[in-house]
Amino acid sequence: MRELVYYVAVSLDGYIADPDGGFDAFLIEGDHASVVFGEYADALPVHARTALGIDRPQSRFDTVIMGWNTLTPALDIGITSPYPHLRQIVASRRPRDLDPDITPTSDPLTTVRDLKKQKGLDIWLCGGGHLAGALLPEIDRLVLKRNPVAFGSGIPLFGDAPYEPRAFTLTKARTFESGVIVEEYLSRGSR
Numbered sequence: 001m002r003e004l005v006y007y008v009a010v011s012l013d014g015y016i017a018d019p020d021g022g023f024d025a026f027l028i029e030g031d032h033a034s035v036v037f038g039e040y041a042d043a044l045p046v047h048a049r050t051a052l053g054i055d056r057p058q059s060r061f062d063t064v065i066m067g068w069n070t071l072t073p074a075l076d077i078g079i080t081s082p083y084p085h086l087r088q089i090v091a092s093r094r095p096r097d098l099d100p101d102i103t104p105t106s107d108p109l110t111t112v113r114d115l116k117k118q119k120g121l122d123i124w125l126c127g128g129g130h131l132a133g134a135l136l137p138e139i140d141r142l143v144l145k146r147n148p149v150a151f152g153s154g155i156p157l158f159g160d161a162p163y164e165p166r167a168f169t170l171t172k173a174r175t176f177e178s179g180v181i182v183e184e185y186l187s188r189g190s191r
Helices: 033-039 046-052 068-076 108-117 129-138
Strands: 004-010 015-017 061-067 087-091 102-105 122-127 141-146 168-175 181-187
Touching (some): 004 015, 004 129, 061 068, 061 129, 068 087, 087 108, 122 129
Parallel strands (some): 004 122, 004 141, 061 087, 061 122
Antiparallel strands (some): 141 181, 168 181
16 A cells, blocks of 8 residues: 655754745755655656756655645746656645646545555655644654754644644664754554
8 A cells, every 4th residue: 555655854853944934954965865866856846856867767656745835935936847757736725726737635634545545656745744734644654854953943844733642663764974864754553
């Protein structure tokens, strides 16, 4: 069965973006890039894939689900379909004018549950925090690129999810000279 994988950069204090939704404080360059540009190349937007010369078939993900605020930075720079190599789904509470390659959903929980029943590669939960909080019961795997920076405030990893503890087991942790640690967790509720 397909898994929902929350693959995201996070600060030491648990934020995936600054208070304005920016993520410039996260390290792009460094020895951890081998993971980002290699193992998780499916999660690179089209403009990054083009600039890096990465053009290979999907190996990890074939679908991405993101919140409207996660899509907005791409739209702001004129990219209406940031992941054309993936099936793109955007969760929004209200109707949006989207590129025809993007499927909207106002019920991300049902959408993810339906996607998991279909054949295919894993589903990448791109963000944001509020969407991750809503989808927490369905997250099978966390892959956190923990950056050596504290934000103090910003967008939390799981938004404003209610207090409902969900256990994860650390399955792998890789430390890089850049200071980034890539941590992989498996939900204890996963199959």
